[in-house]
Amino acid sequence: MSDDVRPSVMRQWVASPGGACDARIGHGALGEGAAIFRTAVGKPRRALLLSCEDDDGELVELTRRELSSAGFDVRAHVPGAGRRTRSLEGYESLARALAANGITSDDLVVVVGGTDLASLASAVAGVWCAGTPLAVVADDLSCAIECAVTPRGIDVGERRQALRGAPWCRILIVDFDHLDHDLAADATRSALALMVASAVADSEQSFSRLWDASLQMTGEQGAAVLEEQVADALKTRGRLMSSTAIVTRQSLRYGTELAEALRGMCDAAEGTLLAEGMRFSARLSAAQGELSVDDVLAQDELLERLGLSCLGQSLDAAALLERLIGGCLARSNRMQLALPRSLGRVRMSNVTRELLREHVEAFCASRHA
Numbered sequence: 403m404s405d406d407v408r409p410s411v412m413r414q415w416v417a418s419p420g421g422a423c424d425a426r427i428g429h430g431a432l433g434e435g436a437a438i439f440r441t442a443v444g445k446p447r448r449a450l451l452l453s454c455e456d457d458d459g460e461l462v463e464l465t466r467r468e469l470s471s472a473g474f475d476v477r478a479h480v481p482g483a484g485r486r487t488r489s490l491e492g493y494e495s496l497a498r499a500l501a502a503n504g505i506t507s508d509d510l511v512v513v514v515g516g517t518d519l520a521s522l523a524s525a526v527a528g529v530w531c532a533g534t535p536l537a538v539v540a541d542d543l544s545c546a547i548e549c550a551v552t553p554r555g556i557d558v559g560e561r562r563q564a565l566r567g568a569p570w571c572r573i574l575i576v577d578f579d580h581l582d583h584d585l586a587a588d589a590t591r592s593a594l595a596l597m598v599a600s601a602v603a604d605s606e607q608s609f610s611r612l613w614d615a616s617l618q619m620t621g622e623q624g625a626a627v628l629e630e631q632v633a634d635a636l637k638t639r640g641r642l643m644s645s646t647a648i649v650t651r652q653s654l655r656y657g658t659e660l661a662e663a664l665r666g667m668c669d670a671a672e673g674t675l676l677a678e679g680m681r682f683s684a685r686l687s688a689a690q691g692e693l694s695v696d697d698v699l700a701q702d703e704l705l706e707r708l709g710l711s712c713l714g715q716s717l718d719a720a721a722l723l724e725r726l727i728g729g730c731l732a733r734s735n736r737m738q739l740a741l742p743r744s745l746g747r748v749r750m751s752n753v754t755r756e757l758l759r760e761h762v763e764a765f766c767a768s769r770h771a
Contacts, residue, residue: 412426414426418644425575429578439510446474447475449474516589517542520553543593543628544589551569551639590673598701598710602701603748617707619708668717681701685761687743689761693742697744739751
């Protein structure tokens with residue numbers, strides 16, 4: 403993108419149960435890092451910079467320089483990478499690193515990385531010394547949408563995301579100059595799927611805005627449109643998660659139940675799994691006489707426009723059904739899934755095992771290698 407059409411950095415305040423997050427989104431956002439980081443504390447002293455070994459070294463170094471320019475004494479810590487980061491062992495390791503580096507509630511924890519590392523930091527920083535400010539420099543768009551409002555929980559053995567607390571990110575920097583926002587990238591497609599799930603849970607107006615934007619994302623102004631949709635998704639998720647109504651907060655689980663069941667059974671990107679979860683849930687709702695067929699087809703078309711195609715792998719229906727039921731019952735004693743009753747109205751709904759089995763078998767029959 404040429405300099406004369408490069409969009410300015412957007413500032414978006416995002417509502418969150420743990421407190422508002424100041425999000426800066428756009429090309430060159432990290433260039434304002436020193437001033438942004440300084441606002442998180444009364445007087446800059448120490449900052450613990452977290453990153454993974456496989457993270458972008460240039461982005462880590464630029465963040466370190468911005469922190470130093472702000473007056474912080476920067477200490478570095480490199481936890482493990484991937485899902486194992488969000489474990490009890492990872493939680494204890496980070497807590498020990500905070501203690502070893504003398505981090506207090508007047509200091510700053512900064513993450514450069516993806517959703518798993520940012521989620522771990524949110525869980526630990528939120529309780530360290532009763533709350534230590536956390537800033538996240540996202541290295542992909544999936545992290546940009548998830549970490550500020552809906553960070554992933556801590557895994558306990560085989561129980562995924564069993565420990566979940568209030569989100570704790572206070573500053574979010576999404577610099578499009580330093581992350582891959584190609585629409586074909588796995589992390590970007592995961593972000594696009596999150597946008598669809600958020601829009602369906604929020605309102606028909608949100609869905610319409612994303613529908614219109616999907617036609618522009620491949621054009622010359624595609625990056626600018628994508629930035630706007632990231633900000634929109636953040637605002638939407640923050641509003642839903644901050645609702646006083648538990649049914650509204652639960653709507654953000656839309657599509658995640660089947661996605662979680664599919665994870666480990668097939669080799670597919672996160673965005674594909676969530677898209678398949680939404681397709682499955684929409685059809686299940688239509689079978690119960692809730693969601694209209696037109697809305698099911700509209701969601702299908704939007705997912706296709708965004709490049710979120712169906713799985714092309716053979717699946718064991720019995721195993722998938724067992725994993726789906728087991729995942730639901732691990733969170734509640736009631737067999738419920740988040741199903742859309744209309745665009746903007748997703749609710750936890752009871753589903754009979756007979757109907758669930760019928761739809762799982764139909765789903766598996768339509769997805770084959």
